[in-house]
Structures are given as structure tokens and as C-alpha cells.
Amino acid sequence: MKDREKWINETLGSIDNIQKAEFPSHLKEKILSNYNSKGRVICIRPFVKWAAAAIILILLGANFYSIVQFRKSSTISQNQNNVFYQEYFSFLNNL
């Protein structure tokens, strides 16, 4: 019983003064060369992503609005032309 408990305590204490494992130099080189070969990883913050999405939406909205406005104005000018033609030809007919 005593031997067992003594052995357990010794085993638990066997890593008490443990040294840190050495960082292999080849691993360091590997990590650094991986980084250098891949180049800088471009990371986009979520805020930037959302801002870009919002700008794209605003641009799409502005385009859509201008198309609608253009169509409206072109129909108005067409109507104005029609009124002019009607008046002009009715005047000619009266003559």
C-alpha cells in the first residue's frame, strides 16, 4: 500500500521540473518559408465587408433610380411631342 502511494506520488512529480521542448529549427524555417511563399494573407475585417456591400447596394439603387427617372422623362417628352404634332397638324388641316 505504502509502495503504491509512494510510486503514484513519484510518478505525479516526475514532470515537476520539466523543461520546455525545444522548438525545432527546421520547423521555424518551414513556418517562415510557408509565410514567405504564400505572401501576405489579405484579411478583410467584417466592417469593411459590410461597408463594401452597402456601397454596392447604394450604387445599384442609384442606377435603378436613374433608369426609372430617365424612362419617366422620356415618356413625358414623347407626350409633349405628341401634343405638339396634334396641334400642328390640326392647324394645317384647318388651313
Add this chain to the structure above:
Amino acid sequence: MNEEKFIAQLIVGDQTAYKLLVEQYGQKVFNTVLGFLQNNEDAEDITQDVFTEVFRSISLFKGNSLLSTWIYRITVTKSLDFLRRKNRKKRFAVFQNVFFNEEAQSSFEPVNFYHPGVQLQNKEQSGILFSAIDKLPENQKTTFILHKLDDLSYAEIADIMNVSVSSVESLMFRAKQKLQNLLRDYYENNLK
């Protein structure tokens, strides 16, 4: 160098800062991963993964904690993920053994890892202890490894694990108890 300035340099992709980061944290990361995985090749792979992840997400680091705490968090998460994947495979192998009537696995696996930082006279016993550490639940294992192998204080471990210091104390106490029980079993079955 000021930590904020250092992080800013990492974010813009300064190679010197990255080299400094690897030099400063390489050993800590490798040592922690080795404690979890207990295999040199796997530890090297996961250490590389940790640094890739650190660099990939450094711009997302909000500075709510110390850089070292954040790196330790990534290290622990990556190590535990690897162990979960490995254990899934192992469980499948045990399942196969049961159905194909092969030799069942013992509760205490044979010692096949010797930590390079252990003193020579403790090599044998530390090997048995590492086998027992491998049997601990994740939280207890994390606490024990960070405290014993990385020499971190309970407060630092609490920060990394996002729990209170008293929780860390309790996890450490339970880890020691569980290890004592496992070692008792080992003694009864193999040394008596």
C-alpha cells in the same frame, strides 16, 4: 516593443514582425501542442496550423486579451480538434475490433511517448504519466498541461479558457484525483 504597435505591424504583413512572432511564441506553441498530442510529427503539423491561423486572423484580434492569451487559445483549440478527430478514428477502430472479434483495447495504452524535456531518471515514470494525462477529460487535460508543462498561473489559464480562477483550481484538483486513480489502476495491473 509596444504590443499594439507589434499587432499593427502583423496586420499590415510586416515580415520582420512575423519572424519575431514565430521566434517569441514558437517554443510555447510547440511545447503546448506536444503536451496535448504526444507525438512529434503531429505536433509539428499543428504548430504550423496554429501560426497559419494566427496570421490569417490577426486582423480580427480585437485586443480584448493579451496576444499570448489569444495565441494559447488558438493552440488549445487546434490541439483539441486534432485529438477529437483522432479519437473518432480510434473509436471506429475499437468498434471494428468488437465486431470482428479482435483483441479489445486495454484501458491504459502502452507508453509510447517520452517528453524531450523530462530528466533522464524520470523518463519511465513520466511516460506512464503522459499516458494517464491522455485519458483526462478535455478541460482537466487543458488545465493540467497549461499549468504543468507551460508553467502558466491559474489566472492566465482562466483567461485562456474563459473561466474563473476557482474553476481552474477545481479542474486542477479533479485532474490530479483522476490521475491518481488511473495510476493506481496501472500499478495494480502492471507493477504489483
